[in-house]
Amino acid sequence: MLSEQQVEHYWREGYVLVPQLLGQTQLAALDQRFLAFANGDLSLTPMMKLMRDVMVVKGGVEAATPLHAVNKMMNFEDDEGLYQFVLHAGLRSCVQQLLGEQLYSLSTNVFNKPPGVDGRHPLHQDLRYFRIRPADKILGVWTAILPATRNSGCLAVLPGSHKGPLLDHGDPDWEFVNAGFYAANGVDACDRVHVEMAPGDTLLFHPLLIHGSGQNRSTDFRRAISTHYAAADAQSEHRDWHQGKQARLIPS
Numbered sequence: 008m009l010s011e012q013q014v015e016h017y018w019r020e021g022y023v024l025v026p027q028l029l030g031q032t033q034l035a036a037l038d039q040r041f042l043a044f045a046n047g048d049l050s051l052t053p054m055m056k057l058m059r060d061v062m063v064v065k066g067g068v069e070a071a072t073p074l075h076a077v078n079k080m081m082n083f084e085d086d087e088g089l090y091q092f093v094l095h096a097g098l099r100s101c102v103q104q105l106l107g108e109q110l111y112s113l114s115t116n117v118f119n120k121p122p123g124v125d126g127r128h129p130l131h132q133d134l135r136y137f138r139i140r141p142a143d144k145i146l147g148v149w150t151a152i153l154p155a156t157r158n159s160g161c162l163a164v165l166p167g168s169h170k171g172p173l174l175d176h177g178d179p180d181w182e183f184v185n186a187g188f189y190a191a192n193g194v195d196a197c198d199r200v201h202v203e204m205a206p207g208d209t210l211l212f213h214p215l216l217i218h219g220s221g222q223n224r225s226t227d228f229r230r231a232i233s234t235h236y237a238a239a240d241a242q243s244e245h246r247d248w249h250q251g252k253q254a255r256l257i258p259s
């Protein structure tokens with residue numbers, strides 16, 4: 008459960024860090040499962056996608072191993088093993104305190120940031136990717152599987168930026184930009200705060216919070232597992248989002 012101070016921090020700053028929310032046994036199981044998919048020992052479910060890093064794809068660097076070429080794995084909703092993360096009871100309780108009792112999950116990712124590639128994730132707002140409103144009824148979760156430090160490319164956030172509007176997004180002016188990594192326009196990165204995290208630490212963040220991550224300059228991977236939740240009573244003008252391919256009701 009979140010303390011009153013943590014709840015207040017979330018609404019004031021747009022994020023809250025929950026130390027050691029996931030235990031080492033569960034993290035190891037999630038990591039092993041991801042590695043089995045990434046290394047081809049398990050077949051992907053029809054919805055899952057393994058994304059290759061753009062720098063490897065364009066020949067800017069040669070990947071030392073197949074895993075060094077993986078940038079992220081998306082859409083693991085239909086894999087019972089990985090989806091245990093989204094169903095984690097402690098995580099659900101924290102999110103329920105912020106969004107209400109009835110929750111859906113909306114999207115899932117494992118972010119694998121290998122050493123040796125650019126791999127930066129430009130500063131952006133996740134609401135850019137969702138048509139559900141209001142923004143206060145969506146929340147992103149990012150749990151470190153491996154250490155996330157400044158050197159390995161931890162998340163950086165602009166505290167309080169969730170109080171501003173949804174900005175226009177475009178392509179960053181970089182040579183190697185991974186597919187779908189858009190940058191919020193006109194952002195001053197000076198005030199960003201680096202959120203270093205140990206394995207199991209979990210960041211809950213508002214979908215308007217401006218955030219991103221730097222290059223992995225360490226010699227190890229930086230890896231995290233992530234999902235978004237929405238309150239069941241959130242709305243979309245476009246369609247009944249509860250019926251979306253990735254939307255899943257979280258049992259309480």
Ligand SMILES: O=C(O)CCC(=O)C(=O)O
Nearest residue numbers: 118128133218219220233
């Ligand atoms: O894992 C990363 O480096 C970035 C993740 C991110 O920006 C997100 O979850 O929206």
